[in-house]
Amino acid sequence: MKKHDVIVIGAGHNGLTNAAFLAKAGLDVVVLEKNSYVGGATASLELHEGWIYSNCSYVCSLFRPEIYQALDLGRHGLEVVPLQGSVSMMQNGDHFGSYHQPEIRRREMMRHSKRDADAAIRFDADLMKWCRLIRAFLLRTPPDPASFKIRDAMEFAYLLKRFHSLSESQLYEFIRFFTMSIAEYLEQYFESDIVLAHFSGGSIIGTGLGVYSPGTAYVLLHHAMGDIDGNVGSWGFARGGMGSVSKAIASSLRSYGGEVRTEAEVATINVAGGRANGVMLASGEQISAKVVVSNLDAKRTFLQVMKPADVPDKLLHRARNFKMRGSSGKVNIALDGMPDFPGLPSGSPLTLGHMHFTDSLERLERAYDDWKDCRWSADPYVDMVIPTQYDPSMAPPGKHMMSIFVQYCPVEVEGGWTDAERDAFGASVIDQISDYSPNFKDLLLHTEIRTPRELEAEVGLTEGNIFQGELTLDQLMFNRPFPGYAQYRGPVKNMYMCSSSNHPGGGVMGAPGANSAREILRDLGRKDTTPEDFEDD
């Protein structure tokens, strides 16, 4: 039987990234994927003939440009086109457009509040301070604060040095930022209801928390710290859908001699003598390797594919209590044409960006109340994009693909999820949009509705949590996924983790995959192929 150097479990973007850097270092790597397609939650699927859906993740910003460059993803077919702006439609018929063009964006904000337009300058500068701090840690392995190893001490010193660059008052602000709710954070800057609602949406996406829950301010940062060609906070569309990201990484991986096997679901990680030495597939096939890397979320890794006997009790306990609550759904639609939005100025570029239909913090909090009561939000927060306005490759000419992220949608509903209940959830989203677009319902050709149930069953995200673990301070940095396990090494030798359950967390970022590869190569005494951070001095 052939013995590989490395098996990576799961061909999501982090698994592929991890494998690509290991293959680049000359290792014999195979990625095992349960589905028939690569990408996991970073996929493009043709679910209606002629229409390509980014049916899980749908926009790109966080993906580290260092990884893009190091894996030569441009040459492997990836193209990320920046989106233009965003808009929140209001119940009174008005709207707030965050235009791509800064001069118009400012005038539009002044229309809602002159003061907010000026406060936005302070808000942007403050957010950039926190972004600069956080971004410096994305491509680094978190130090273990309890360790006495020289490397940990040095990393900790680096961390302190970064923080030292803050003034005393900024340090206080930063600590508050991590523990505040997004509503309270934004209320320090803005007065207008619509501005508050517009900017808080990014803080609840994918999170089982509400706009008034402590900890949500950080989630805003997690969504703002990415960049497109140096424009921090910008988002983009991958041409051909998000699957283009994973396809390009897979292509890069193959160019280094790596292999991807689809329809190869791993049942267990084999451990002998305290060392991982391979996996058994669901089919019963045994595959051996010197190193096994799990790109599954922390719950799947420690509670499913590892045998309980191989996992310390304390770790099992941590894994059971790891917070990864499903809170989101997805509705993907093939459209017969471009929907009209009569509330927007005619010909407006605002449909080119993120579109939202929630105009107050109160409505956002009510949407969360529904989720707490195990109901999908009757009046949900949606993040809607129509990438086919830029991308000719995803729908026939004149037709469109719409991707709608929906917050909130619970893992369990009363009486359990049924197909009828799922469809009712989808219908409520369609109703909300058609309140602002009279011809919308006439354009629907095909609709895919995904609740946490589908996201878990199809993609393999436990509870359908898109971040593979909530982004709260207790589960970030050296606490992610658990204290003592934040350096990508598993509980047995030769076993590693590279999923978004690990630092720096979820989003199509690639950083956990790259960071994990760095640690593996270090342990194997191989040359480090992972990129260094493009330092932002």
Next chain:
Amino acid sequence: MSKPPPNADLTPLPDYRQVLQPSPFHTRLVEHCPLQNWMSWNGYQTPRVCDVLASEYFAIRSTCSVMDLTPMEKYRIAGPDALKFLNRLVTRDVGDLKAGRVTYVVWCNDEGKVLDDGTLFHLRAGEYRLCAQHHQLDWLLLSSIGMDVSIQAETHQVAALSVQGPTSYALLTAAGVVGLDQLKPFGILHTRLRVFDLMISRTGFTGDLGYELWVEPAAALSLWDALFAPAQQGLFDVRVIGLSALEMARIEAGFIVPGDDFNTAETTVRADHDRSPFELGLDWLVNFDKPHFTGKRALLRERARPVMRRLVKLRVSGNKPPMDSFLYDAEHGRRIGTVKSQSWSPILKSNVCLADVGYSNGLVPSQIWAEIYYQKELEWRATWAECFMSEKPFWAHPRRLKTPPRNF
């Protein structure tokens, strides 16, 4: 869904195709801008150069220049606590600023770092206008908590022109303005011209004789036409100028621009990239004897320490432009700073610049050299030029202060 937005009549939807906003003078302005070289100044469509830069510069220094000043941020400050508020906001003592007078001010955050600078107009008893370089409404409102003061952004409600140059007094008089002969520098005159109210201040940003004219937007075109009537009769050469000509004149006059010569505190992201009034060479604007003002404690602490750095005026020898140049202390061979704004001065036949320079132990560097990169026919070259620090403005003509002013 068809209801109009509730505040639609107050502030119209921006037209997304019109990125830059036209000022009330726009229809006249375009007639003087054959170059169509526009830029944004606070969102307004503003000429960088109207026609020929050299002519525009010499209009300021030799005849008379007219510039649209509407984009300057303006705030109306009034109410029982207006003076108390302003004296707490700015670093200098404005308690004795009489009605009808103008003064230059800066304001800081609690760390004593400069947020912006501008001119404070005491329009009428208890009523003030603060002109600022950047958007300040948020800070002004934050600073006014607990005070009985009204603060209104009025940038769009006041049209303004800057008329600068040795014949500006003669031109305005020929245009029909009465009473300018007694108006002293930094004074305000409320008058009428033709059928509209006009406010004139003897202020400017050029270091020369000049005035700033303030009217309601509805009177903007009438004001413009009144100013250009004498020129049409062949009496004076009046030239519309863009921001590039102003940039040359203001560097010669030693005036600083927040955002260009230093990073304003509110927009600063990196530690130590903001500046205090001391670091900008504006010590004379800080008054520790007046009642408490924002930033006072930090500035008191800073005053007790040796000077770390300063924005200085440097004359640069030779004729190579010291654009973005690094500066070195020739004595110790250390890099000590960078050039922020620079210009060739056609009057002085010299390069002049404003530069941010580090002081070691509070000592002024004795010998400063600039490292200059320049190109000739697409070939880049490097050279060194000695710099000479100037305490005074590079250029300031005595005619700017004479009352009554001379006709040229």
